[in-house]
Amino acid sequence: MNLRNVQEFHALNIAGLPIACTSADALFTLEKMGHDYLAIGDFLVKSGKSR
Numbered sequence: 021m022n023l024r025n026v027q028e029f030h031a032l033n034i035a036g037l038p039i040a041c042t043s044a045d046a047l048f049t050l051e052k053m054g055h056d057y058l059a060i061g062d063f064l065v066k067s068g069k070s071r
Contacts, residue, residue: 034053040046043060050058050067058065 034049037049038045040049046058046060047065050065054067056067058067
């Protein structure tokens with residue numbers, strides 16, 4: 021992972037949907053927004069999308 025391309029999100033949501041409140045919400049949003057990684061607590065989750 022290239023740390024120069026890391027973005028920090030304080031409000032993880034998609035326009036028209038509520039802010040992600042649970043880990044499941046955050047994982048759903050990760051996939052829909054097309055990001056590569058998501059930090060949840062002590063975990064770094066890699067998106068399942070193929071390139």
